[in-house]
Amino acid sequence: MRRILVVIVVALLAGGCGSTPRARGTPHAAKDATLVLDFTPNAVHAGIYSAVARGYDRDEGIRLHVIAPPASSTSLALLQAGRADFAILDIHDLAIADERGEGVVGIMALVQRPLAAVIAAPQIHNPRELQGHTVGVTGVPSDEAALSSIVAGAGGDPRRVNTVTIGFDAVAALLSRRVAAATAFWSDEGVTLAHRRPGFHVFRVDEYGAPSYPELLLCAKRSTFQAQPSVARAVVRALVRGYGLTVRDPARSETDLETKAPGLDGDLLDAKLRAVMPAFPAPDGTFGELNSVRLRAWARWEAAVGIVRKPPVLPKLFDPSFLPGAGVRS
Incomplete structure (x- = not known):
């Protein structure tokens, strides 16, 4: 299931994955940005595909290119190699990368609980x-x-x-x-x-004992968003709108995903979206939130169960400043 044609990845990456300006007939040309998924496209990515299908990325002045990795383990590698500007990563992979000093930071949560x-x-x-x-x-x-x-x-x-x-x-x-x-x-x-x-x-x-934590995160290298903070903010805002649409109108969002990622089983996709959809919004109805209380509990658990040697330092690992309204809850 976690397979994708490598040729698709290569073709999309060759098409340009930096932040190169591309004219679109407006006073400010859109900037290209590439986002690599953690996995083969599925229901948890619906908001991402709606952001692109509905033009929310272009509304924010960017043109977002979404690619699926040849294998789930390659998302971080593509990000580190500069072949993608942003990546969806599992929170545990982010913690391990941080322990290795790889300078990758979570800037938005896709879901608000473990999967x-x-x-x-x-x-x-x-x-x-x-x-x-x-x-x-x-x-x-x-x-x-x-x-x-x-x-x-x-x-x-x-x-x-x-x-x-x-x-x-x-x-x-x-x-x-x-x-x-x-x-x-x-x-x-x-x-x-x-x-x-x-x-x-x-x-x-x-x-069964683990704290509630955001399983999947939008991540970027710190050097990337420090050099192009407006691009990071634009990507986050577009995805927040995309997931808002998913929750308000799941049928439309499901259609966006099926159109952009053909070949999915429609009935199964519908069931998966209905299952995961409650995990998208925070308790107050916002999207993308990085809750400091939950993250502190997760950091302690992460070390206690041996995924990392010591609890991650949250300000080093997460930056919620790109979220609308700062996106942080304490």
Whole structure:
């Protein structure tokens, strides 16, 4: 599922991914900006595609080019290599990159809660019951941490759970009964499994001891937005409008996504969008919020479960100044 034709990426990147001015018949020419996704286009990206389809990017004086990575692990690499100006990153990948001193910063949240979960076979009714069974993990460091947190949060012993690396094939591994459970996103694989074969149990990480945190973030290199703050602000404002449309009119936003990223299963996309849509707005109805209280709790948890060695320094890792109204809540 997490595959995309590399030729599409190459063609779009070759088409220009800096902030080069491009005339559009207005007094101020639009600036090009490239955004690489974390994953194959899916429901969580609906607001991004609506921002482009509805011209919100051009309203802000930019022309946003959205590309999907050949693999989920390459988004950060494309950002670091200067082949993309912005990237959607998992918050755990951002924390690890920060620990390596890579100078990448989160400037907007796409969702306001974790998407990570353990999805278990119908006969597994509680994470404690995974003791003695085999759980599939993708191989990324945060998977083991999420699994351990969920099992421990249910009163089990994570050391008694066996793991096997299955990459991003959770759906196939579970349907074939290769594993008793797998780490995945409840908003994606969880919905797919419910659509394909009802009865699987979804154990969300924030329901078993983890704090609520924004799983996916719009990120940029600090050097990029310091050199072009107006471009970063324009991208954020366009996406805030895009996600606003998604929540107000999901059918239109779904059409935007299907038009810009053809080949998606319409029925499945509709189910995924309905599942994830409540995670887009903050409690006060705003979009993109980086809540300092939640982020402090996440930083402590991130270190406690071993994803990073010590809690990330929030002012170094996040910059909410590009959000409308500063976008910060304490």
